Amino acid sequence: MNWVGDQTLLYRAAKKREMELSLDPPPLNLRPRSNVNEPVVAFGPPGSNGELNVSVIVSPVALDFS
Numbered sequence: 343m344n345w346v347g348d349q350t351l352l353y354r355a356a357k358k359r360e361m362e363l364s365l366d367p368p369p370l371n372l373r374p375r376s377n378v379n380e381p382v383v384a385f386g387p388p389g390s391n392g393e394l395n396v397s398v399i400v401s402p403v404a405l406d407f408s
Contacts, residue, residue, distance in 0.1 A: 344387070344388065345385045345386055345387055345388075345396075346385065346386070346387075346388045347383065347384070347385055348381070348383070348384035348385065348386065348392075348395070348397075351380075351381060351382070351383060351384055354380075379399050379400075379401045380399070381397035381398060381399050382398050382399065382400050383397070383398045384396065384397040384398070385397075
């Protein structure tokens with residue numbers, strides 16, 4: 343009932359969106375991360391280190407998955 347959203351994910355999404363909308367060219371040392379499934383949202387008790395949490399990961403599912 344008193345869990346909070348993970349702010350790290352919020353800041354990461356904001357930075358990604360800023361880079362997408364920027365008129366400046368991307369840094370030369372920036373390598374695209376492929377096949378990385380990160381949480382879209384995460385919730386946990388305030389002040390915790392992430393050991394106890396609920397995360398939602400959005401990822402494509404193979405057609406032969408069962």
